[in-house]
Amino acid sequence: MPHQGEKLIIANFSGFFGDRFSAAQQMIEGGPIDVLTGDFLAELTMAILLRQTFKDPNKGYAHTFLKQMEKVMGPCLDKGIRVVSNAGGLNPKALAEELGKAAEELGLLPKIAYIEGDNLMPRLGELQEEGETFEHMDKGTSLKDAGAQPITANAYLGGWGIVKALEQGADIVVGGRLADAAVVMGPAAFRFGWKPEDWDRLAGAAVAGHIIECSGQACGGNYSFVDEIPSYENVGFPIAELYEDGSSVITKHPGTGGLVSVGTVTAQLLYEIREPRYLTPDVGARFDTIRISEQGPDRVAIEGVKGEPPPETTKVCINNMAGHMNSMTLLLAGLDIEKKAAIVEESLFNSLGGRDAFQVVDVQLIRSDKENPACNEEAYAYLRMSVMDPDAKKVAMFSTRFVELALCSVPGLALTAPPDKGRPVIQHWPTLVSMDKVPQKVILGDDSFSIEPARFEQTQPAPEPMAGRIPAVPEGEKVAVPLGRIFAARSGDKGGNANLGIWGKTAESFAFLQDFLTVEKLKGLLPDMAQYDIERYELPNLLALNFYIKGVLGDGVSASLRMDPQAKTLGEYLRTKIVDIPKTLIE
Numbered sequence: 001m002p003h004q005g006e007k008l009i010i011a012n013f014s015g016f017f018g019d020r021f022s023a024a025q026q027m028i029e030g031g032p033i034d035v036l037t038g039d040f041l042a043e044l045t046m047a048i049l050l051r052q053t054f055k056d057p058n059k060g061y062a063h064t065f066l067k068q069m070e071k072v073m074g075p076c077l078d079k080g081i082r083v084v085s086n087a088g089g090l091n092p093k094a095l096a097e098e099l100g101k102a103a104e105e106l107g108l109l110p111k112i113a114y115i116e117g118d119n120l121m122p123r124l125g126e127l128q129e130e131g132e133t134f135e136h137m138d139k140g141t142s143l144k145d146a147g148a149q150p151i152t153a154n155a156y157l158g159g160w161g162i163v164k165a166l167e168q169g170a171d172i173v174v175g176g177r178l179a180d181a182a183v184v185m186g187p188a189a190f191r192f193g194w195k196p197e198d199w200d201r202l203a204g205a206a207v208a209g210h211i212i213e214c215s216g217q218a219c220g221g222n223y224s225f226v227d228e229i230p231s232y233e234n235v236g237f238p239i240a241e242l243y244e245d246g247s248s249v250i251t252k253h254p255g256t257g258g259l260v261s262v263g264t265v266t267a268q269l270l271y272e273i274r275e276p277r278y279l280t281p282d283v284g285a286r287f288d289t290i291r292i293s294e295q296g297p298d299r300v301a302i303e304g305v306k307g308e309p310p311p312e313t314t315k316v317c318i319n320n321m322a323g324h325m326n327s328m329t330l331l332l333a334g335l336d337i338e339k340k341a342a343i344v345e346e347s348l349f350n351s352l353g354g355r356d357a358f359q360v361v362d363v364q365l366i367r368s369d370k371e372n373p374a375c376n377e378e379a380y381a382y383l384r385m386s387v388m389d390p391d392a393k394k395v396a397m398f399s400t401r402f403v404e405l406a407l408c409s410v411p412g413l414a415l416t417a418p419p420d421k422g423r424p425v426i427q428h429w430p431t432l433v434s435m436d437k438v439p440q441k442v443i444l445g446d447d448s449f450s451i452e453p454a455r456f457e458q459t460q461p462a463p464e465p466m467a468g469r470i471p472a473v474p475e476g477e478k479v480a481v482p483l484g485r486i487f488a489a490r491s492g493d494k495g496g497n498a499n500l501g502i503w504g505k506t507a508e509s510f511a512f513l514q515d516f517l518t519v520e521k522l523k524g525l526l527p528d529m530a531q532y533d534i535e536r537y538e539l540p541n542l543l544a545l546n547f548y549i550k551g552v553l554g555d556g557v558s559a560s561l562r563m564d565p566q567a568k569t570l571g572e573y574l575r576t577k578i579v580d581i582p583k584t585l586i587e
Contacts (some may be wrong), residue, residue: 001428002429003397005243005244006191006192006193006243006244007241007242007243008034008035008188008192008216008241008242008243008257009033009034009186009239009240009241009242010030010034010035010036010037010184010187010188010208010212010239010240010241010242011027011033011036011037011212011237011238011239011253012027012030012036012038012039012069012212012215012237012238012239012240013026013027013034013037013038013215013237014038014039014040014065014085014183014289015038015039015044015213015214015215015216015217016039016042016045016214016215017040017041017042017045017062017064018047018460019215020215020237021064021068022197022214022324023070023215023237023319024036024038024068024071024072025068025071025072026253027237027239027253028072028075028076028079028081028254029051030253030254030256030385030458031077031239031253031254031525032193032520033239033516033536034080034081034082034187034483035081035083035084035187035345036072036076036081036082036083036084036483037083037084037085037183037187037212037471038068038085038086038087038185039085039086039088039180039183039213039214040062040065040085041086041089041176041177041180042085042557043317043428043430043495043556043557044319044426044556044557044558045062045089045289046089046090046152046154046177046317046319046427046545047151047152047426047558048151049061049062049089049090049091050090050151050319051442052264053090053091054552057121058091058094059091059094060089060090060091060094060514061087061088061089061090061091061092061094061095061098061174062087062088062089062095065085065087065095065174066087066095066098066099066102066524069083069099069102069172069521070102071275072306073099073102073103073108073110073172073356074106074107074108074311075338076109076171076172077171078109081093082170082171082172082173082181083135083171083173083176083189084162084165084172084173084174084186084187085173085175085183086174086175086176086178086180086182086183087174088114088115088159088174088175088176089174089176090119090152090154091114091141091176092114092116092174092175092176093114093116093275093443095112095114095174095180095514096112096114096172096174096443096534099112099172099174100112100336100463104445105452106158107419108505110171110172110403110436111168111169111170111171111172111444111445112170112171112172112173112174112444113165113168113170113172113173113442113443114158114173114174114175114442114443115161115162115165115173115174115175115178115440115441115442116174116176116440116441116443117155117157117161117438117439117440117441117451118154118155118156118157118175118176118177118178118248119153119154119176119177120154120155120316120438121150121152121450122154124143125309127433127437128143128144128270130253130437132433132434132437133328134153134316134431134432134433135431135432136144136215136423136429136431137430137431137432137495138430138496138497138550138551140154141430142248143318143393143431145443146243148318148320148429149320149321149322150318150319150320150429151317151319151320151321151426152317152318152319153317153318153319154176154177154316154317154318155177155315155316155433155438156177156178156280156281156282156314156315156316156317157175157177157178157179157182157281157314157438157440158178158179158182158185158186158226158281158282158310158314158440159178159179159181159182159183159184159185159186159189159282160186160189160196160282160440160451160454160552161175161178161374161407161441161442161451162175162182162183162185162186162187162190163176163186163189163190163405163439163451164442165442165444166186166187166190167190168442168444168447168449169444170525171442172302173186177317177324179280179281179448180209180210180213181205181206181207181208181209181210181213181280182209182254182280182281182282182418182473183209183213183281183469184205184206184208184209184212184213184240184242184425185205185282186204188201188205188208188246189202189205191229191242192242192244196282196287196376196456197236197309197456198248198307198557199245199283199284199306199307199308199309200245200305200306200307201244201245201246201306201307202283202285202307203246203283203284203285203286203306203307204245204246204247204248204285204302204305204307205242205246205248206241206246206249206278206280206282206283206285206305206307207248207269207278207285207287207290207302207305207501207584208240208302209240210244210268210269210273210285211238211240211250211265211268211269211302212238212239212240212250212279214268214271215237216235216236216237216238216258217262217264217268217271218238218250218260218265218267219236219237219238219252219256219258219260219264219301220232220235220257220258220259220260220264221235221258222267222490222568223259223263223264223267223488224267224484224487224488224489224490224571225263225439225488228261228263229257229258229259230257230258230259231257232257232258232472233257234256234257235254235257235258236252236256236257236260236298237247237252237253237254237256237259238250238252238254238260239251239252240252243518245305246305247301247302247304247305247310248301248302249295249299249301249302250299250300250302251298251299251300252298254298257392258458259298260296260298260299260300260402260547261298261300262292262294262300262316262487262511264454265292265300265302266292266488266503266542266543266544267490267501268490269290269292269304269542270490270499270501270503270539270542270544270546271288271492271499271501272492272493272494272499273287273499273546274494274499274535274537274546274548275535275537275548276288276465276537276538276539277308277462278303278571279310279311279315280310280418280452280553281310281311283307283308283309283310284307284308284309284310284311285305285306286305286306286307286308286410286462286465286539287539287542288306288465288539288540289304289305289463289465289541290303290304290541290542291303291304305539306463306464307463308462308463309456309457310435310456311435311436312434312455313432313433313434314406314432314433314438315430315431315432316431316432317428317429317430318400318428318429318430318431319425319427319428319429320426320427320429321424321425321427322388322423322425322426322559323359323388323390323391323395323424324388324389324390324391324392324395324396324422324423324424324425325386325387325395325423325424325425325559326386326387326395326398326399326420326421326422326423327384327385327386327387328384328385328398328399328402328415328419329383329384329385329411329415329416329417330344330382330383330385330414330416331382331383331412331413331414331415332344332365332380332381332382332383332410332412332413333369333376333379333380333381333411333412333413333414333417334371334379334380334411336575337367337369337381338528339413340363340410340411340413341365341381341383343409343410343551344380344383344405344409344410344413345363345383345385347405347409348385348401348402348405350399350400351360351401351404351405352394352397353513354511357394358388358389358394358395358398359388359390360386360387360388360389360561361385361386361387361391362384362386362561363383363384363385364368364382364384364385364387365381365382365383366381366382366384367384368380368381368382370380370519377424379412380412382416384563385489386561386584388425388559388561392421392422395421395422396422398422399420399422400419402415402419403419403447413518416443424558425555425558425559426554426556426558426559427555427558427559428495428496428555428556428557428558429555430494430495432497435453435455436452438453439451439452439453448457465540468507468540468541469507470507470510470511470514471507471508471511471542472511472517473511473515473584474508474511474512474582474585475514476582476583476584477582477583478580478581478582478583479580479581479582479583479586480574480578480579480580480581481578481579481581481586482575482577482578482579483502483525483574483575483576483577483578483579484574484575484576485573485581485586486504486581486585486586487502487504487509487575488502488503488508488575489502489503489570489571489572489574489575490565490571491517491567491568491569491570491571491572492567492568493553493556493557493565493566493567494548495553495555495556496550496551496552496553496554496555496556496560497548497549497550497551497553497571498548498553498567499546499547499548499549499554500522500546500547500549500567500570500571500574501544501545501546501547501571502517502540502544502545502546502547502571502574503539503543503544503545504544506542506543506585507543508516508584508585509543509585510540510544512581512582512585513543513545514538514540514545516579516586517545518536519534519535519547521538522534522536522547522574525574525577525579526573526574526577529549529552532549532550532551532552533549533550533551534548534549534550535547535548535550536548549567549570553566553567554567
């Protein structure tokens with residue numbers, strides 16, 4: 001049971017740039033809250049915001065946040081609700097200025113602070129001269145040796161700049177690449193007076209921040225067991241009730257759809273993670289120490305989280321310009337699908353000078369066709385062809401040549417969408433920079449404050465994982481059923497890698513899962529994953545395994561050749577696989 005003293009109620013209204021517009025208003029009207037937070041910055045969002053600045057250098061922030069604040073700024077001031085968000089993107093200063101103009105038009109006088117320091121683009125050369133190589137975290141290649149062309153470079157900032165802004169009386173705090181969990185950790189550290197070395201408390205807040213950062217996903221969105229969700233109408237957004245000891249309760253406003261349960265919260269805990277040590281700029285939170293329990297309807301308690309000193313480096317998201325891409329998905333209908341696909345592929349690339357004319361070529365034949373189809377749609381397969389190359393004209397010609405062949409090719413051929421000229425490819429380059437090279441700067445009116453990164457000894461022993469009795473692997477009769485009838489899954493992207501979390505509801509089911517689902521077994525069940533290096537991590541406290549599949553998404557969302565470049569479908573794909581499961585688990 002979480003500590004029953006003073007609590008801080010933090011509600012999240014955004015999980016990405018484009019989330020439900022009405023959520024901010026719904027969160028402040030749905031019940032009492034102290035802080036309203038919003039996360040707007042996926043790894044590709046910085047590149048999207050950069051395009052805004054090409055048209056107008058005063059843009060580069062999440063403009064939807066500004067519109068939302070125009071609607072809720074007055075009520076927030078009336079109720080004493082603080083707002084904290086990373087919606088500033090590439091230009092937190094401009095966002096703060098626009099918020100000030102909007103407030104003036106509304107006759108309001110909020111104190112608005114913005115945080116800078118994450119944008120490393122102007123300093124990349126200087127930092128490289130100082131010894132920062134910006135080595136790719138997976139490939140081991142330095143940015144310079146790769147000959148990369150960076151267009152954005154943003155370091156992840158922790159929550160102490162937020163603390164300073166709130167100490168100075170800020171009503172609204174906006175930043176650039178504030179770490180997702182920092183928008184929760186900062187307000188909690190401010191309210192409870194935590195210090196930088198309060199590892200366990202900070203780790204508890206980091207876990208709460210991770211749970212609520214993706215809006216509706218903690219409240220039943222994208223949850224495997226769809227029959228458990230009472231309603232998908234107006235799925236609630238998550239609220240974290242935080243306590244001074246770092247414990248929390250995850251809930252949602254009454255009268256909203258969705259569900260907050262151990263299952264839905266576990267799903268979000270396993271989203272976009274790697275090893276059990278979840279790193280933030282302020283603390284290493286040990287996910288293998290979390291105690292999670294149902295406290296009541298739509299109330300889940302999070303306790304016991306252990307923390308470690310933060311690493312001496314912080315993550316940097318660099319986006320590089322990496323050429324151009326064009327993809328076409330064709331329908332092939334009828335008999336002899338594979339023969340038809342080969343004819344189309346050969347004739348198209350011959351007209352373009354051969355496959356070697358492009359830097360990258362990818363062809364996928366997806367056999368969705370059925371024998372003796374019951375309707376037209378069951379008679380066709382999908383042929384998806386993609387090319388990448390530095391030459392934009394060559395990439396555009398890829399579509400043109402296909403159109404020219406359309407009436408001179410195989411029967412039953414159709415496009416799923418009109419051809420286009422392709423798009424730029426943005427290469428995601430995950431890397432690290434020394435923490436002491438990334439000071440934060442907080443600006444509120446005419447005042448500015450520098451927040452120097454704290455340094456700690458890294459010699460503390462690692463916390464022990466939460467101990468729990470795992471029973472023997474169930475024996476006896478087995479039944480062949482889809483894995484997903486017993487286990488839930490959640491998957492997502494981490495740059496060019498994917499994570500795949502899977503968990504059961506009982507200790508007995510985890511005992512089976514832990515024994516059964518090895519990396520080798522996973523590759524056997526998902527043969528298209530067999531070529532990749534896969535790491536497996538155990539989280540027995542969550543009855544879960546997490547698999548980290550390296551390189552499956554290429555160089556990130558924009559540069560991935562997969563139809564699902566964010567690996568959203570990977571977990572549900574695994575759940576369809578039929579395996580022999582002990583009958584006792586099914587019953």
